[in-house]
Amino acid sequence: MDTIFALSSARGKAGVAVIRISGPKSPTAAIELAGVLPPPRQSTLRRLHSPEWGHLDTSLILYFPKGASYTGEDSVEFHVHGGVATVKSVLAALGSLEGLRMAEAGEFTLQALMNGRLNLSEIEGLGDLIDAETDAQRRQALRLFRGELGQRVEEWRQSLTQCAAILEASLDFSDEDLPHDLMSSTHDRIEDLIQSLEKEIQGVQAAERIRDGFEVAIVGAPNTGKSTLLNCLAGREAALTSERSGTTRDVIEVRMEIAGLAVTLLDLAGIRDAIDPIEKMGVNKARQRAKEADLRVFLVEGDGVPDNSPEFLTGDLILKCKADLYRPPPPNGISGLTGFGVDHLTQSLADELEKRSGIAMTAAHARHRAAIEGGIGHLKIARDSMMKVNRIELAAEEIWLSINQLETLIGNVDIEHVLDEVFAGFCIGK
Numbered sequence: 510m511d512t513i514f515a516l517s518s519a520r521g522k523a524g525v526a527v528i529r530i531s532g533p534k535s536p537t538a539a540i541e542l543a544g545v546l547p548p549p550r551q552s553t554l555r556r557l558h559s560p561e562w563g564h565l566d567t568s569l570i571l572y573f574p575k576g577a578s579y580t581g582e583d584s585v586e587f588h589v590h591g592g593v594a595t596v597k598s599v600l601a602a603l604g605s606l607e608g609l610r611m612a613e614a615g616e617f618t619l620q621a622l623m624n625g626r627l628n629l630s631e632i633e634g635l636g637d638l639i640d641a642e643t644d645a646q647r648r649q650a651l652r653l654f655r656g657e658l659g660q661r662v663e664e665w666r667q668s669l670t671q672c673a674a675i676l677e678a679s680l681d682f683s684d685e686d687l688p689h690d691l692m693s694s695t696h697d698r699i700e701d702l703i704q705s706l707e708k709e710i711q712g713v714q715a716a717e718r719i720r721d722g723f724e725v726a727i728v729g730a731p732n733t734g735k736s737t738l739l740n741c742l743a744g745r746e747a748a749l750t751s752e753r754s755g756t757t758r759d760v761i762e763v764r765m766e767i768a769g770l771a772v773t774l775l776d777l778a779g780i781r782d783a784i785d786p787i788e789k790m791g792v793n794k795a796r797q798r799a800k801e802a803d804l805r806v807f808l809v810e811g812d813g814v815p816d817n818s819p820e821f822l823t824g825d826l827i828l829k830c831k832a833d834l835y836r837p838p839p840p841n842g843i844s845g846l847t848g849f850g851v852d853h854l855t856q857s858l859a860d861e862l863e864k865r866s867g868i869a870m871t872a873a874h875a876r877h878r879a880a881i882e883g884g885i886g887h888l889k890i891a892r893d894s895m896m897k898v899n900r901i902e903l904a905a906e907e908i909w910l911s912i913n914q915l916e917t918l919i920g921n922v923d924i925e926h927v928l929d930e931v932f933a934g935f936c937i938g939k
Contacts, residue, residue, distance in 0.1 A: 510582060510620070512538070513612035514603045516596055517938035523591030528599055529938065531617055534608045535583040539570060541606055542587075542599075549574050557587065559602035566595050580617050581624025615935030622920065629920030630658040633874055636935060637720055644769040645719050645866065649873060658871040659919045661709070665702060665884075669912050672698055676895070676905040692895065699892045699908075706885050712870030713878040718803060719866050720873060722764070722771035725858060726799040728819060729808035731779025733830040738808065738845030739763060739776040742855070760798050768859035770866060775802060780819075804861060806854065808843065824861045828854065872918070880917045887911035 512532025518525070530538050536546050547553035547570050557565040569588035578584035589595055603609055618635065621627045627635070634653025641647040652658075675695050727735045743763040761776040777795035799805055799819040807821070808830040821827070829835075832842025832849045843850035872881060891907035894900035 512609050513616055513620075514538070514600070514609055515612040515617070515938040516600065517586075517617070518591070522593055526589050526591040526596045528587040528589060528596070528603070529584065529612075529617060530586075530603065530609070531578070531580040531582045531584045531612075531620055532609075533575075533583060534606075535585045536572065538603060538606055538609060539572065539585045542602060543568070543570055547572050549577070552588075557589070557599060557602070559598075559605070561605060562598050562602050565598050565602055566590055568599075579626065580620035581626045582620055612937055614937050615939060616937075618935060618939055628656070628659050630662075630877070630918055631656055633876075634658075635939075637873070639936075639939065640720075643766050643771045646771065649716060649719050649869065652871055653873055658873075658877070661871055662915055662918050665706070665915055666912050668698065668702060669888075669908050669915075672891075673905050673908040673912075676901050676908070679901055680905075696892060696895050699888055699895075703885055703888050703892065706881050706888070709870045709872050710878055710881050710885075712868050713872050713874070713881075715866050715869040716873035717875070719770065719869055722773050723804065723862050723865075724773050724775060724798075724802040725804045725806060726775040726777055726802035727806050727808065728777060728795070728799045729779065729830060730810070733779065733808040733810060734843075734845050735779070735808055736761070736776050736845075738806075738843065738851075739774055741845035741848060741851055742774060760794060767855060768863055770859075770862050772858070772862065775799075803865070804858070806858075824865070826854070826857055877918055880914055883914040884911040887914060 510532055512530065512534035514528065514530040516526060517529040518527040539546050542557045542559060542565070543555040544558070545553075545555065547555075549572055552569050552571055555568060555570050557568050559565055566589045568590075571586040571588070573579070573584040573586075575581065575583045587599060589599055600611075604611065618627065618632055622629065622632060631654055634650050634655070637650035638647065638654050641650050672695050675691060679692065727738060729735050739761065743765060760778075763774045763776070765772055765774060775798055777799060778792050780792055780795055780799075796819055805819065805822070805825040807825065807827045809827060810830060827841070828843040828850065829839045829841050831844060831846075832838040833844040833847045835842060838844070838849050841850075843854055845851070872878065887907045887910045891904040891911070894904035894907065
């Protein structure tokens with residue numbers, strides 16, 4: 510195992526910067542620069558000195574022994590002053606020591622994986638936690654990081670192992686030697702597991718939306734106040750507004766947070782039968798983005814969605830635009846100019862998006878969905894095979910294949926081909 514080092518805190522000027530070293534030569538490196546290795550897990554103040562660089566800084570040093578560190582290797586942390594020059598000189602001094610090299614992106618966490626300190630789904634949760642911008646993203650990432658998916662996999666594995674054991678035992682005994690309802694109850698258990706896994710899959714899409722953000726499209730004919738409403742919701746001039754129809758030609762996106770959920774608002778070109786080729790391209794793009802969005806807010810002048818608008822789907826909202834022009838304003842009215850109805854719109858969006866995100870389970874990535882779908886496929890073959898003569902052996906084999914598929918969720922088997930994907934978003938120093 511190589512000894513690696515890197516800045517583990519954010520780059521740039523700060524009060525304190527954390528430089529991490531991990532690997533068998535970490536204690537030697539600490540002694541080289543600080544003169545002494547502190548007791549395990551006790552913060553010690555020491556002067557850092559290098560023969561080449563002289564006095565580097567006065568630093569807090571922490572030592573974590575092998576088997577009791579984040580990476581599972583001997584690890585040392587230098588908590589130095591966060592000036593750019595200080596960090597640069599300490600890293601340079603470490604780079605001059607024999608047997609040390611700069612860490613690659615995610616390599617500390619890769620060490621933790623290889624040493625059994627974290628499983629693959631926990632690492633994905635850690636990556637999500639680092640990227641989390643909203644409270645919902647943070648809570649979802651923590652569930653994954655603290656091993657809830659791994660616990661679910663273990664429950665599935667134990668139940669399936671028992672099913673496989675019963676089927677294999679039935680091959681060695683005649684029907685008279687087994688309880689009458691044993692095969693029936695095993696069949697029912699497999700069916701229950703299939704339903705449990707299918708429920709987990711249903712929650713993956715919601716979990717992906719929590720992580721990546723929901724898209725809400727503001728849809729309407731030209732000059733219905735879409736851009737004005739977007740600016741009101743965003744609290745800034747994100748879109749150009751004009752009394753002239755067709756001002757918006759391209760999709761304008763604004764990222765914001767609603768009810769703790771990441772939401773991207775889309776201000777689309779006004780939908781009508783355009784003649785101008787540029788506007789026509791904008792209208793076609795608007796229709797497509799509105800169709801792909803998770804939710805649509807229709808701004809209308811009449812009583813319903815215009816015929817040339819995208820299809821209205823369950824959960825979409827229809828609001829009467831420019832409510833400020835009516836006395837009194839209509840109950841379902843909205844005005845981005847005066848703010849009338851905006852609070853009600855925000856609450857309606859929050860209620861709908863919270864309902865959609867509420868089905869999220871523990872699986873949260875496309876990789877998880879694929880693994881669970883593979884497990885379900887094998888279980889369905891096993892379930893159907895149990896009902897056929899001389900197919901019990903096949904059913905047992907399919908259950909073992911399902912277990913193998915599900916254990917890829919936590920990286921117990923066949924993970925080499927997904928490591929690059931999992932670590933793609935990790936920074937150097939983590």
